[in-house]
Structures are given as structure tokens and as C-alpha cells.
Amino acid sequence: MTANAEVTRGATRETGRGRTLAEKIIARAAGRPHATPGDIVTVAVDLAMAHDSSGPRRWRPHLEALGVGLWDPDKVVIVSDHYVPAVDAASAAILKDVRDFVRAYGVTRFFDMRGISHAVMPEHGLLRPGMLCAGGDSHSPHGGAFGCFIAGFGATDMTAIAVTGETWLTVPATRRVAWNGRFQDGVSAKDVMLFLAREIGAENHNLVIEYAGDTVAAMSMEERMTLCNMAAELGADTGIVEPDATTLAHIRAHGGAVDDAALDAWRSDADAAYHSAFAFDAAALAPQIAAPHFPGNSSSVADMNRVRIDQAYIGACVGAKYEDLAMAARVLEGRTVRDGVRLLIAPATTKVTEQAAKSGVLATLTQAGGILLPSGCGACAGMGHGLLAAGDVCISTTNRNFQGRMGHKDAFVYLGSPYSVASAAVAGEIVDPRAYLS
Amino acid sequence: MSAAAPARAWVFGDNIDTDVLAPGHLMKLAPDDLARHCLEAVNPDFAPNVRPGDVLIAGRNFGLGSSREQAAVSLKRLGLKAVIARSFARIFFRNAINLGLPAFAYDADLPIADGDPIALDVPAGRLDIVNTGGVVALPALAPALTDILDAGGLMPLLERRLKAERSAT
Numbered sequence: 318m319t320a321n322a323e324v325t326r327g328a329t330r331e332t333g334r335g336r337t338l339a340e341k342i343i344a345r346a347a348g349r350p351h352a353t354p355g356d357i358v359t360v361a362v363d364l365a366m367a368h369d370s371s372g373p374r375r376w377r378p379h380l381e382a383l384g385v386g387l388w389d390p391d392k393v394v395i396v397s398d399h400y401v402p403a404v405d406a407a408s409a410a411i412l413k414d415v416r417d418f419v420r421a422y423g424v425t426r427f428f429d430m431r432g433i434s435h436a437v438m439p440e441h442g443l444l445r446p447g448m449l450c451a452g453g454d455s456h457s458p459h460g461g462a463f464g465c466f467i468a469g470f471g472a473t474d475m476t477a478i479a480v481t482g483e484t485w486l487t488v489p490a491t492r493r494v495a496w497n498g499r500f501q502d503g504v505s506a507k508d509v510m511l512f513l514a515r516e517i518g519a520e521n522h523n524l525v526i527e528y529a530g531d532t533v534a535a536m537s538m539e540e541r542m543t544l545c546n547m548a549a550e551l552g553a554d555t556g557i558v559e560p561d562a563t564t565l566a567h568i569r570a571h572g573g574a575v576d577d578a579a580l581d582a583w584r585s586d587a588d589a590a591y592h593s594a595f596a597f598d599a600a601a602l603a604p605q606i607a608a609p610h611f612p613g614n615s616s617s618v619a620d621m622n623r624v625r626i627d628q629a630y631i632g633a634c635v636g637a638k639y640e641d642l643a644m645a646a647r648v649l650e651g652r653t654v655r656d657g658v659r660l661l662i663a664p665a666t667t668k669v670t671e672q673a674a675k676s677g678v679l680a681t682l683t684q685a686g687g688i689l690l691p692s693g694c695g696a697c698a699g700m701g702h703g704l705l706a707a708g709d710v711c712i713s714t715t716n717r718n719f720q721g722r723m724g725h726k727d728a729f730v731y732l733g734s735p736y737s738v739a740s741a742a743v744a745g746e747i748v749d750p751r752a753y754l755s
Numbered sequence: 756m757s758a759a760a761p762a763r764a765w766v767f768g769d770n771i772d773t774d775v776l777a778p779g780h781l782m783k784l785a786p787d788d789l790a791r792h793c794l795e796a797v798n799p800d801f802a803p804n805v806r807p808g809d810v811l812i813a814g815r816n817f818g819l820g821s822s823r824e825q826a827a828v829s830l831k832r833l834g835l836k837a838v839i840a841r842s843f844a845r846i847f848f849r850n851a852i853n854l855g856l857p858a859f860a861y862d863a864d865l866p867i868a869d870g871d872p873i874a875l876d877v878p879a880g881r882l883d884i885v886n887t888g889g890v891v892a893l894p895a896l897a898p899a900l901t902d903i904l905d906a907g908g909l910m911p912l913l914e915r916r917l918k919a920e921r922s923a924t
Binding site (some may be wrong): 352357370371375379382383385400407408411451453454455457468469470471472473476477480483485487519520522523554586698700701704717719720721722723726 | 772773774775776783795816823824827842845846849853913917
């Protein structure tokens with residue numbers, strides 16, 4: 318009996334003939350009437366994003382050898398977020414090369430040390446329903462919250478996209494994952510994803526995860542981003558949420574232009590032929606913790622209680638958005654981090670820091686003893702501040718806890734929601750955050 | 756008999772991720788230096804002892820995690836002839852093909868132990884297990900992917916395509 322046996326679920330194979338949202342977007346980008354799962358198609362890319370690690374430094378030698386530029390500099394977004402800020406001459410050189418590239422190739426959308434790419438793009442209204450986007454990073458599915466198809470690619474694929482504006486895809490089938498009901502206080506989208514990493518596994522290959530149900534409809538855009546971001550941990554091509562009024566309001570509030578007609582154009586047909594469908598009860602979900610070294614190695618917090626920690630890390634695209642910091646602040650209000658524990662906070666973007674400073678969230682975090690780090694991929698990518706020594710135990714709001722990812726191969730990383738990470742920072746051990754909410 | 760020369764099989768389990776293939780904190784190293792740390796967290800004998808032409812055989816979901824191409828680059832630099840796994844993570848699979856590293860998905864247990872001699876004929880998709888005389892037919896890749904492998908990777912293919920476009924105009 319698993320810790321979540323109370324959560325109902327069932328998989329059914331739908332037999333409809335309609336199209337899913339992901340299939341409609343791919344068909345449009347491929348210039349075909351339909352995109353059928355399993356077919357290999359060539360698609361036109363509406364927006365390509367790359368960062369300082371996998372982008373310009375990998376692209377440039379090929380562009381020079383081929384004697385070509387970018388297919389459309391206005392459709393290329395470059396974000397320096399991995400080696401930021403420079404900590405040595407090598408990382409400084411990487412960042413300098415990115416700036417040189419942006420100038421030389423006429424890139425108009427460049428974000429230098431402003432935060433993590435996936436979190437930066439929505440802050441500028443760059444992602445809209447129906448777009449087909451390519452991201453040079455595995456957590457690109459983050460942007461699927463906006464009803465676009467956005468998948469991650471490696472550097473060579475991205476180089477070819479930068480030159481030609483197109484790529485090939487094996488059309489994925491769609492797996493519908495519905496959540497209905499209201500979360501208990503102290504439970505969030507992160508718990509959903511740690512639960513799903515165990516329950517539907519890390520091998521959702523050749524699938525898009527379409528999140529649905531009234532729980533998702535009630536979620537903020539940031540919480541939907543958490544769902545889509547960690548479709549990567551499910552092994553899916555990407556995650557997606559059908560756009561609604563919340564989606565359009567967010568895009569418009571961040572300078573993007575989008576027509577109301579997008580709501581009708583970019584949704585799955587009522588009789589869409591899903592690969593499979595799951596339904597879960599949000600009210601029955603307890604906070605989830607993933608033990609080392611795998612996101613799917615998760616269980617309800619009750620099974621992880623009392624694991625002693627050395628470090629609590631609030632960071633990454635998935636776990637340091639404004640609302641993530643606000644969740645941590647609800648726990649840390651009037652409390653202090655346990656002696657001997659270090660709480661490190663790397664807001665996902667500089668705008669998040671600004672927002673948290675204005676609202677008072679930042680002061681709550683630092684008054685509790687939290688240590689503020691620069692915005693960027695940081696320790697989550699094994700590149701920034703806050704790496705771990707052999708034997709260190711860390712609980713983190715990040716999305717993956719593979720062996721050696723955050724430093725030494727003999728460090729131990731647990732994953733949890735911002736509520737769970739902040740509560741552990743106070744208690745010095747993993748505890749149920751529902752007892753720590755103020 | 757297969758025409759392919761015998762080589763060593765390096766056998767790994769399920770969920771071999773990109774952080775053990777190419778550790779993040781070492782990503783500033785030159786590719787050959789990074790490759791020396793490939794898989795050291797799970798088998799420290801691998802990188803120092805692997806020889807060109809050897810074949811990596813793994814379980815499910817090989818290459819999950821990051822988009823970092825260095826995971827596939829490291830295997831290529833170490834001279835691996837191919838990776839055979841029960842299943843591949845999407846981005847790693849694309850990266851391998853794009854770099855000209857054959858990746859075969861074979862979703863059944865192979866009766867091969869770590870260190871066993873095997874012979875792999877990539878174009879024929881034929882795997883010979885030397886000790887038992889067993890022969891395994893590996894599933895063929897889609898033609899679009901074979902085109903990339905045959906060209907030596909996506910960049911050589913793109914170069915060829917651009918040259919053809921230029922000479923046509």
C-alpha cells in the first residue's frame with residue numbers, strides 16, 4: 318500500500334477522433350491539415366531560446382564554418398543564466414563571448430544576468446498560445462503553461478534551428494492528467510509533480526502531458542509553470558495547459574499581445590484522441606518529498622520525517638518564482654533558520670527579487686536567516702553558489718536530484734515544495750510543512 | 756559470422772542520467788577532459804578503461820535529464836561505437852544521432868554481462884554475442900535518422916544541404 322493509496326486514479330484509453338492541443342500546434346507549424354502521433358514531421362519554429370552554456374559558444378563555430386547567420390535574429394532569445402555571475406576567468410570568458418555573439422549576429426532579445434531563461438521569457442510576454450518554440454534547455458517545457466508547444470533540444474539541434482528556423486519532430490501523443498478538488502493548505506504544484514514522478518514515472522516518452530481539471534484551472538500561471546517545467550522529469554516531450562482567461566491576463570500584463578480568439582483556436586477537441594487519461598484528487602494529496610537520487614523516488618512527507626539536513630536551497634526555474642518565495646515566507650514569518658543549517662535563496666529572476674523586496678517577502682526570508690544569492694541556474698545546475706560537499710544533506714525546491722548534480726557525488730539531495738524546504742530549514746530536519754504555516 | 760570486430764560490452768542499469776554522464780560542475784573543462792569523468796559516479800573503471808569500438812549497453816531511460824550535449828559528446832570522445840538501451844530519454848537520443856553516435860532502442864533484456872565480448876555491425880543492426888553465439892537483430896532507425904547518421908551527424912548534413920542550395924541558385 319503506497320502512502321497515497323487514498324488518491325484515486327484510473328487510466329483510460331480514449332477513442333475520440335478529435336485532435337489534442339499539441340497536435341493542432343504541430344500541424345499548424347508543419348503546414349499540414351493534421352499531425353498524427355508517430356509521424357516524423359518538419360516544423361517551422363516561432364521562437365528559439367538558448368542560454369550561455371548550450372547556446373552561442375556551441376553555435377558560433379558552426380555558423381562561422383557554414384558562413385551563415387541566424388535565420389531570424391528577432392525570433393532568437395538569448396539568456397545568460399548558467400555561468401552568472403562570473404566566478405572565474407573561464408566563466409567570465411563564456412559570458413563575454415555571449416555578449417559578442419549577440420552584437421555580431423543582431424540578436425534583439427538578450428537577457429544578461431536577469432534570471433533563468435524559462436522564468437524570464439514569460440516576464441516579457443514572449444510565449445503565447447499556439448506557438449511552437451524550441452528551447453536549448455531541458456526545462457523548456459516550463460513555458461507550456463501558456464498553451465504553446467515548447468520542447469527542449471541539445472546544442473546541435475539548436476544550431477540547426479538557429480540557421481534554418483526549422484527542425485524535425487516525431488509527433489507525440491497526448492496523455493491527459495486531470496486534477497480536481499482543492500489542495501490542503503501547504504500543498505502545491507510541486508507536490509503534484511513529485512507525486513506524478515512516482516505514480517506515472519519518468520518514461521512518458523513520445524508523450525505530451527496535458528494538465529487539466531478544476532485544480533489546474535484554479536491555479537496561477539506560476540503554479541502551472543511548475544507543472545509544465547517538471548514534465549521534463551516525467552520524460553515527456555513537454556507539458557501543456559489549455560489557455561484560459563488567466564493565461565491571457567498574464568501575457569497582457571507582461572507586455573504580450575494576444576487575441577481572445579486564441580482561447581477557441583488553441584484547445585483540445587472535446588472528442589480528442591488522447592493516448593491515455595489520468596484523474597487525481599487534489600484534496601487527498603499530502604506534501605511530497607523525493608529522496609536521493611531520483612525525482613520519482615518520492616513519498617508523502619510522513620515517510621521522510623526526521624531526515625536531518627545541512628542545507629535548504631530555494632532556487633531554480635521551477636522553485637524560486639515569486640510565489641515560491643512567498644510560500645517560503647509564510648513558513649519563515651517570525652521564525653529563524655535552525656542553528657547549523659544554511660538556507661540559501663536564489664530568486665529565479667531579478668524581477669522576482671524586485672517584487673519580493675516590494676511586498677516584504679524578501680525581508681521575511683532574510684530576517685529568518687536566509688542568505689540571498691544571485692539569480693541564475695546556480696547550484697541546481699552544479700555551476701553556481703551553494704554546492705554541496707561529500708556527506709552534505711540538502712533539501713531543495715529544484716526539479717532534479719541526480720547524483721552529483723549539486724556538487725559532490727556523495728552529497729544527498731531531497732526535493733520538496735517551498736513550504737517543505739522552508740519548514741525543514743526551521744526544524745533542521747524534514748518535517749510536515751502543514752504544521753508550520755502562519 | 757559478423758564482419759564486425761569483437762569489442763567489450765559495458766553494461767549499465769536503468770535511469771543513467773546526464774549528470775553522471777557529464778557532471779555539471781565540470782562542464783567548463785575541455786571535452787576530452789570532461790570525458791574522463793564520464794560515468795565515474797556509477798563505474799569509476801569505465802572512462803579509464805573503455806576502448807574505441809566498445810559498446811555501451813544500458814537499461815531503461817538512458818540519458819534522462821539535462822539537454823547538455825556533453826553527455827553524448829563524452830561517449831563519442833571515448834570512442835564508443837554505439838549505445839544500446841531498452842529506452843532513451845528524448846533529448847539524449849536526438850543529441851546522440853545529431854553527433855553521429857548510433858543509439859539503438861532494444862526493449863528486452865540482453866543476455867550480456869559487463870565485460871562480455873560482443874560484435875556490433877551498425878549498418879546491419881546486427882549484434883553478435885561472442886560467448887554464446889547468439890545473434891540479436893536491433894530495430895532499424897527511421898530513414899530520416901539514418902540520413903543524419905550516414906552523413907556523420909546533423910552538422911555535416913546541414914552543410915551538405917546549404918551547399919546544394921547555394922549551387923542551385
